Amino acid sequence: RKPTRMPPGTFGWPILGELPPRSIPITEHLKNLKQKRGPIFTTKWGSHRIVVVTDYHLIKKAFNHPDIQGRPAFFSFALFSHFKNAGLVSSHGSVWSENRRFMLRHLRDLGMGKTALEGSIQQEAEMLVDHLDKTCVGKPAVMDHSINCAVVNVIWQMLASKRYDIEDKMMQRYSTLIEEDMNIIQGVLFILDVFPWLAKALPSFIMNKVFKVDVLCRNRDEAYSMFKQVIDDHMATLDPNNPRDVIDQLLLERAHRDAPDYLTPEDEIDVLSIIGDSFAAGSETTSSTLRWMILYMAINPEIQAKVHKRLDEVVPNDRLPSLNDRNQLQYVDAMLLEVMRLSSLVPIGLLHTATADVTFEGFEIPKGTSFMACSEMCHRNPAYWKHPDKFYPEHFLDDEGKLDGKKEGFLPFLIGRRQCLGESLARMELYLFSTAILQRFTIEPPEGVTLSTETNPSQMITNVPLPYKVVLKRRI
Numbered sequence: 001r002k003p004t005r006m007p008p009g010t011f012g013w014p015i016l017g018e019l020p021p022r023s024i025p026i027t028e029h030l031k032n033l034k035q036k037r038g039p040i041f042t043t044k045w046g047s048h049r050i051v052v053v054t055d056y057h058l059i060k061k062a063f064n065h066p067d068i069q070g071r072p073a074f075f076s077f078a079l080f081s082h083f084k085n086a087g088l089v090s091s092h093g094s095v096w097s098e099n100r101r102f103m104l105r106h107l108r109d110l111g112m113g114k115t116a117l118e119g120s121i122q123q124e125a126e127m128l129v130d131h132l133d134k135t136c137v138g139k140p141a142v143m144d145h146s147i148n149c150a151v152v153n154v155i156w157q158m159l160a161s162k163r164y165d166i167e168d169k170m171m172q173r174y175s176t177l178i179e180e181d182m183n184i185i186q187g188v189l190f191i192l193d194v195f196p197w198l199a200k201a202l203p204s205f206i207m208n209k210v211f212k213v214d215v216l217c218r219n220r221d222e223a224y225s226m227f228k229q230v231i232d233d234h235m236a237t238l239d240p241n242n243p244r245d246v247i248d249q250l251l252l253e254r255a256h257r258d259a260p261d262y263l264t265p266e267d268e269i270d271v272l273s274i275i276g277d278s279f280a281a282g283s284e285t286t287s288s289t290l291r292w293m294i295l296y297m298a299i300n301p302e303i304q305a306k307v308h309k310r311l312d313e314v315v316p317n318d319r320l321p322s323l324n325d326r327n328q329l330q331y332v333d334a335m336l337l338e339v340m341r342l343s344s345l346v347p348i349g350l351l352h353t354a355t356a357d358v359t360f361e362g363f364e365i366p367k368g369t370s371f372m373a374c375s376e377m378c379h380r381n382p383a384y385w386k387h388p389d390k391f392y393p394e395h396f397l398d399d400e401g402k403l404d405g406k407k408e409g410f411l412p413f414l415i416g417r418r419q420c421l422g423e424s425l426a427r428m429e430l431y432l433f434s435t436a437i438l439q440r441f442t443i444e445p446p447e448g449v450t451l452s453t454e455t456n457p458s459q460m461i462t463n464v465p466l467p468y469k470v471v472l473k474r475r476i
């Protein structure tokens with residue numbers, strides 16, 4: 001039964017709750033409920049009691065609340081952290097806060113958001129545009145695995161001072177694993193996430209046949225054994241006075257003083273989960289946003305022409321755009337923010353869970369209730385945006401054409417204590433990769449084709465673009 005003094009709404013059917021239909025986009029469904037129930041309301045998905053928050057200020061308040069920083073008991077989260085409280089994305093309590101603090105500190109030391117990383121991103125950007133030049137110019141082409149590869153390499157460089165060629169078998173295998181996992185997680189696994197007790201009740205052949213749990217475990221173990229190899233190599237070559245990257249720092253922090261080449265089994269799972277989470281959270285998000293950018297440019301040639309004009313005025317053809325040019329390329333940054341607003345890659349964020357009974361906006365919300373932040377609803381709310389459904393970079397420019405990136409109602413990385421940990425890195429990558437691509441190419445739809453920004457409504461976690469083809473034309 002619904003506890004009294006929760007926000008308006010119902011718990012729906014016994015056991016099932018109010019499961020969202022998979023035939024319409026999740027934001028449409030929540031918008032319909034908001035119209036009946038108001039800006040903060042209650043729903044229930046299977047075993048999860050959820051408070052849905054649709055207004056920017058309420059989201060900001062909820063996600064800054066110290067007792068709303070847990071994560072729900074999703075089966076998918078548990079599977080990837082070996083059913084332990086480990087890593088960055090699904091961990092909670094002191095494990096989460098220590099890992100998050102560690103990661104932020106070391107990413108900052110390694111130059112996240114500053115110029116030190118610029119070189120390695122530019123190196124990847126150059127490889128990427130050269131590869132696209134060789135494989136995609138002048139004919140309809142899918143923006144393939146090479147974008148993922150460039151983005152994954154940036155994370156490898158930071159974590160392990162490593163990079164792989166686009167053709168490298170390990171890189172290709174890793175992209176396949178991520179793609180396969182995402183399809184399962186955004187598909188059938190939703191059932192186990194909303195009814196986690198089913199995982200204990202069902203025999204393993206059903207878990208494997210229906211929910212592909214065996215595939216996920218195999219993929220996880222294969223990825224973790226790649227990471228393990230890298231960790232072992234780092235252990236063998238570690239110089240405590242000269243840490244090279246995040247893995248060295250992790251080892252120095254965790255290794256036993258009397259046995260520096262040894263991690264406890266708990267530490268090993270935590271370290272593997274930190275690495276796995278960094279790839280899982282940082283690769284598909286950034287590469288899908290780049291795919292959205294390419295699609296929006298193909299659909300909006302007049303905006304693309306403005307970007308080209310600005311790039312030509314500011315950056316000589318014989319070098320890549322750099323962070324130093326950024327101040328003069330504010331229109332390009334506004335275009336990228338508009339891509340993030342309209343695509344709303346993570347439309348309902350990641351759920352947070354109340355770790356204690358909470359009083360919020362006059363409501364009494366019991367421990368264990370989850371909070372959902374509808375960032376896409378904010379991104380399409382006419383209260384914040386002049387043309388909510390139109391691609392209009394001027395949303396992020398003031399009257400003098402200066403960038404205004406801190407707009408009310410804009411939450412692509414969410415907000416508060418669990419706000420995206422890789423935001424500065426992602427912003428830097430999006431800028432450097434996009435400017436490199438647009439400096440080299442004009443992007444057009446194939447002749448006679450009308451490109452669409454529709455997404456697959458059954459995928460609720462991320463709004464990824466459906467596969468599309470564009471024609472690249474060399475400019476320089």
Ligand code: HEM
Nearest residue numbers: 088089281282285286289346350413414418420421422426
């Ligand atoms: C365009 C690219 C990206 C987008 C749109 C994005 C978006 C998000 C969002 C919405 C969250 C959930 C925040 C919350 O729970 O309140 C998140 C969490 C997270 N992101 Fe990103 N992200 C991007 C890129 C990255 C990158 C490059 C990394 C770094 C490697 C990264 C690492 C993380 C981590 C570790 C978390 C979990 C933070 C925590 O639970 O404390 N993300 N991201």
